[in-house]
Amino acid sequence: METYFSKQVQELYEKALEIISHTSMLKAIRTHELVDVEISQDFKEDFFRLIDKVSLSLMEEKDNFYGYFFFQMGREIRFDISSPSAVNFKGAKYVIYFNPIIFLTLNIKQMETTIKHEIHHILSMHLIRARELKGRYATRVLNMAMDIVVNKYLDYLPPYATTLKQVNIKYGLQLEPYEPFEYYAEKLQIAFDLLEEDEEGEIDDSYNPGSTHDLWEESDEIDEKTLKEFTQKFITHAQKGSIPAHLEGMIASLKSSKGELPWNLYLSRLMGTVESNKKKTITRRNRRQPERLDLRGQLRNHKAEIAVAVDISGSMSQEEFNQAIKEVLHIVKNYNHEITLIECDDQIRRAYKVKSVRDVQERRCVSGGTRFTPVFDYANKKNINLLIYFTDGKGEEKLQVIPRGYKVLWVISGRGDSLSLKESYGAVKKLSKIEIKDTSLEMSDVRSDGYSMNNQAPIF
Known part of the structure; x- marks a missing residue:
């Protein structure tokens, strides 16, 4: 069977080479330009018969979820993509595209993996998630970051696949496993800036990590809520057997609470979108005007200012305070940003810098009311990139000052129900969804190395 399969693959590969044998067409394909390749119906039928065999093999596996999910997807051939396969959302369904020139060089296990x-x-x-970060990070950075997350769970990868081990060795990094892709994007962008890498990387005749997900740009315009609903339908029809353990969390999150992010996972996702400061450097030329030697280039120093305001009017318990601060520090530490802790009620009582749990001072006991405006007035006067406000939500109905130039995340404590403001100027989340087993404030709680399966890419 395997010999017959290999022979079939070889014959198809030779036919694929004939299709793109024209010199101008080959050049266009190698530079990943969209070209109109005339593909015979016979080749399409033969190629997709091969794909059907791969699909059947997936369905016969113990974890047949992949096979049933794949069965629902549309299938197309594209010679101009720079990876064995690619995916986008077209016509109310996910469509997977195959580049025969690359795909047919894989064995059947690698075909399943792609x-x-x-x-x-x-x-x-x-x-x-990539669309939200576009423009903040280089395209190559986003593609590599997403592939690091995905490939961590897969076996039988092609030799050129982007993996955490490969990236750490190539760029001399020490990136941790099982982190969200926003974490890898941040770290890789810093490394690429320092190495003065071109944003799009080098052109590769067969596989180019800088353009592996370009096809996503051709997806139909669709909002996040609708896309989640379509994805849930695909998942429901694919759950006919066992599901890999590492997928259960993703699937459960998609189905729960209408796809709403718990506050801590929302913060983790939000951190990747926080714009960090940039510093001038004479070691590289200006990207926009490289011929101008008098203009200095820029490097990201990634020291964004994060303000964490905590309502100490008595509405937030000590236990909630401990849990919240520990979680914030755990999430923010991955991004090496500066954190200012603000204690407030109807005015700001104290504001100080914190780098770890050890820097957190004992809360002052006050019994005043709550006003949000003083904190926003303070933030407007500082170089704040993100304000996280922990409160029971009971304060003014309207802010006396409008937030300027920074993102806002409201976290309502377990004792509160909603935010009194008519205009929040940011996302509002509930603290009750946080899950932390140990509430003691110990330095060992803030992980500095190693990993847990609970730290795999959070999405919802």
């Missing part, structure tokens, strides 16, 4: 790879991107909602 299909699983695309399904992982879908379940991680990378199509939406």
Whole structure:
């Protein structure tokens, strides 16, 4: 069977080479330009018969979820993509595309893996998450970051696949495993800036990590809520057997609470979008005007200012305070940003810098009312990139000052129900969804190395 399969693959590969044998067409394909390749119906039928065999193999596996999910997807051939496969959302369904020139160089296990790879991107909602970060990070950085997350769970990867080990060795990094892709994007952008790498990387005739997800740009315009609903339908029809353990969390999150992010996971996702400061450097030329030697280039120093305001009017318990601060420090530490802790009620009582749990001072006991405006007035006067406000939500109905130039995340304590403000100027989340087993404030609680499966890419 395996010999017959290999022979079939070889014959198809030779036919694929004939299709693109024209010199101008080959050049366009190698530079990943969209070209109109005339593909015979016979080749399409033969190629998709091969794909059907790979699909059947997936369904016969113990974890047949991938096979049933793949069965629902549309299938197309594209010679101009720079990876064995790619995916986007077209015509109310996910469509997977295959480049025969690259795909047919894989063995059957690697073919299965490249299909699983695309399904992982879908379940991680990378199509939406990457769109939110576009413009803040280089395209190559986003692509590599997402592939690091996805490939961590897959076996039988092609030798050129982007993996955490490969990236750490190539760029001399020490990135931790099982982190969200926003974490890897941040770290890789810093490394690429320092190495003065070109944003799009080098052109590769066969596989180019800088353009592996370009096809996502061709997806139909669709909002996040609708895309989640379509994804849930695909998942429901694919749950006909056992599901890999590492997918259960993603699937459960998609189905729970209408896709709403718990505050701590929302913060983790938000951190990747916080714009960090940039510093001038004479070691590189200006990207926009490289011929101008008098203009200095820029490097990201990634020291964004994060303000954490805590209502100490008595509405937030000590236990809630401990849990919240520990979680904030755990999330923010990955991004090496500066944190200012603000204690407030109807006015700001104290504001000080914190780097770890050890820097957190004992809360002052006051019994005053709550006003939000003083904190926003303080933030407006500082170089704040993100304000996280912990409160029971009971304060003014209208802010006396409008937030300027920074993002806002409200976290309502377990004793509160909603935010009194008619205009929040940011996301509002509930503290009750946080899950932390140990509430003691110990330095060992803030992980500095190692990893846990609970730290796999959070999405919802």
